[in-house]
Amino acid sequence: LLSILLSSVSTSFAREKRKNIAMSFETKDKAEVRLVFLGAGGVGKTALIQRFLKDTFEPKHRRTVEELHRKEYEVGGIKVTISIMDTSGSYSFPAMRKLSIQNSDAFALVYAVDDPDSLEAVKRLREEILEVKESKHTPIVVIGNKIDRHKERRVSSEDVLSTVEVDWNHIFLESSAKDNVNVMEAFVEL
Ligand SMILES: Nc1nc2c(ncn2[C@@H]2O[C@H](COP(=O)(O)OP(=O)(O)OP(=O)(O)O)[C@@H](O)[C@H]2O)c(=O)[nH]1
Ligand SMILES: [Mg+2]
Numbered sequence: 197l198l199s200i201l202l203s204s205v206s207t208s209f210a211r212e213k214r215k216n217i218a219m220s221f222e223t224k225d226k227a228e229v230r231l232v233f234l235g236a237g238g239v240g241k242t243a244l245i246q247r248f249l250k251d252t253f254e255p256k257h258r259r260t261v262e263e264l265h266r267k268e269y270e271v272g273g274i275k276v277t278i279s280i281m282d283t284s285g286s287y288s289f290p291a292m293r294k295l296s297i298q299n300s301d302a303f304a305l306v307y308a309v310d311d312p313d314s315l316e317a318v319k320r321l322r323e324e325i326l327e328v329k330e331s332k333h334t335p336i337v338v339i340g341n342k343i344d345r346h347k348e349r350r351v352s353s354e355d356v357l358s359t360v361e362v363d364w365n366h367i368f369l370e371s372s373a374k375d376n377v378n379v380m381e382a383f384v385e386l
Pocket of ligand 2: 241243259260283
């Protein structure tokens with residue numbers, strides 16, 4: 197009798213536990229959106245994220261290694277957590293980058309309009325994402341940052357617009373983290 201009792205208690209405990217695990221997976225699926233910012237060093241990934249989260253701008257370049265931010269919203273009574281991964285363009289960590297791509301739902305690919313090499317980096321990163329994700333439907337927004345630097349601009353909007361929106365079928369935006377232009381819009385698109 198004791199052994200029957202014990203086994204029935206332990207199976208119902210196991211069932212309860214399984215149910216809890218299943219529920220936490222379900223809610224996690226629904227309530228978390230994971231974004232990642234990728235792009236060459238110094239293009240303004242951190243600046244865009246800081247402008248969005250804190251409405252601040254830091255003129256000094258502090259190279260990021262990797263940083264994860266979280267923000268909670270309530271949408272129709274449901275808590276939605278947005279996690280934003282800020283990656284390093286200054287140091288090359290291919291394994292870390294691959295992991296952050298695997299773990300993300302949507303991508304911001306950032307270049308700076310005064311730096312044509314950084315646009316080339318965006319093209320390589322996009323290839324890498326498509327390789328890892330193996331899906332054409334991965335949400336990607338391409339952001340040309342630093343448009344306040346009018347005189348230093350070396351990448352034309354029209355060229356990138358046609359590549360990104362016509363050839364790639366992703367969304368394209370130009371922004372300034374410094375002047376707070378299109379920062380909110382970029383996050384809305386994501
Ligand atoms: N003029 C101008 N400068 C910007 C803008 N966004 C960022 N910067 C500056 O560009 C430099 C680099 O910005 P970060 O945001 O640190 O660049 P990052 O892409 O995070 O660089 P890593 O972390 O090294 O990959 C800093 O000095 C920023 O102040 C912008 O919209 N306009
Ligand atoms: Mg950074």
